[in-house]
Amino acid sequence: MGFVITGNCVDEKAADCVDVCPVDCIAEGPDQYFIDVEICIDCGACQAACPVDAIVWEDEMTDEDKVFYDKAEKFFRG
Template sequence: MAFVITSPCKDEKAGECMTVCPVDCIVEGPDQFYIDPDVCIDCGACKAVCPVDAIEEEYDLSPEQEVYLEKAEAFFSR
């Protein structure tokens, strides 16, 4: 399981999540931050500090939010 950054982060890019991640799995993309699902250790530190409440656990995503997991997987597969 991994955490996923969803729509409230789009164009926000506050960045607190990057500074607290113990495994550096959060990367800034062109439109939002992305969490590498293969590196995330599910600690929840990023979720706790997100100022826009954009971070959800992979298995808690709504059907509308699934696209953000797909975007993260595509971002890290390049």
């Protein structure tokens, strides 16, 4: 499990999360940032740093957020 960047990040891209990630698992996509859940160490630093509350724990995603998990998977794994 890991963290997922959701809709509040779309077209926002503040990048505070990138600066605090100790394992560089966050990458910039065309319209938002994405977290690679296979690299994420679940430290929560990104969630605490996000100024738009876009980062949620995977287990706490709403049904509406699940599209962003799928979007991240597609981004990293094609």
